[in-house]
């Protein structure tokens with residue numbers, strides 16, 4: 233179980249009158265192990281802030297964050313039991329596909345024979361085993377995202393954070409990648425939080441959906457119910473119903 237309990241972050245910035253203006257975002261969420269949750273909501277609602285607090289890039293002012301009962305609030309991003317996949321796949325341009333995937337296992341690439349074998353397995357799982365010797369610049373956008381996904385997969389962390397990772401891909405490839413994430417998550421019992429602007433993508437892979445608005449989760453429930461039978465006024469407006 234992933235639990236966010238009153239997890240709060242406030243941004244302070246000067247306004248036109250040169251006074252400090254605060255934007256306060258507070259999140260409560262409970263996600264069962266192995267569930268895929270889509271985070272949707274209008275621009276500026278707080279989706280990236282939620283993800284950044286879970287990832288550890290942004291410190292909460294208050295509240296708690298636990299995975300399987302363990303507090304991870306104080307851990308550095310690299311110590312947290314999670315992997316991240318963003319639209320910008322963050323591959324290292326001077327390293328081969330093999331090495332880029334290997335970074336998921338060891339930041340210094342000190343790889344045992346077993347590690348090397350698991351890199352090949354992860355690459356085959358996402359369909360890029362033919363390209364292990366290539367550099368990222370010799371790959372298409374979709375192939376690069378597969379490498380990034382393989383790097384996440386090989387880490388076998390219990391939580392995967394996705395921030396619009398496939399939005400630059402064409403519809404067929406995007407669908408294929410989403411299905412791949414779904415089957416990999418099921419295989420490894422990975423809990424997934426996925427920020428998306430696409431209700432269609434949410435319906436494709438997420439069993440649950442959280443609608444975020446003005447720094448809060450306003451609606452949380454089964455994706456189909458949230459998106460196809462919305463009751464909340466703001467959610468209806470967001471969906472254009």
Ligand SMILES: Nc1ncnc2c1ncn2[C@@H]1O[C@H](COP(=O)(O)OP(=O)(O)OP(=O)(O)O)[C@@H](O)[C@H]1O
Pocket residue numbers: 243244245255273274275276277278279280281282
């Ligand atoms: N560094 C910052 N300083 C001040 N305010 C910020 C900062 N980052 C975000 N905000 C504010 O916090 C709120 C939430 O922003 P956030 O980026 O989390 O929204 P979002 O839902 O991810 O938006 P989008 O879909 O456009 O990426 C917004 O009102 C935004 O203006």
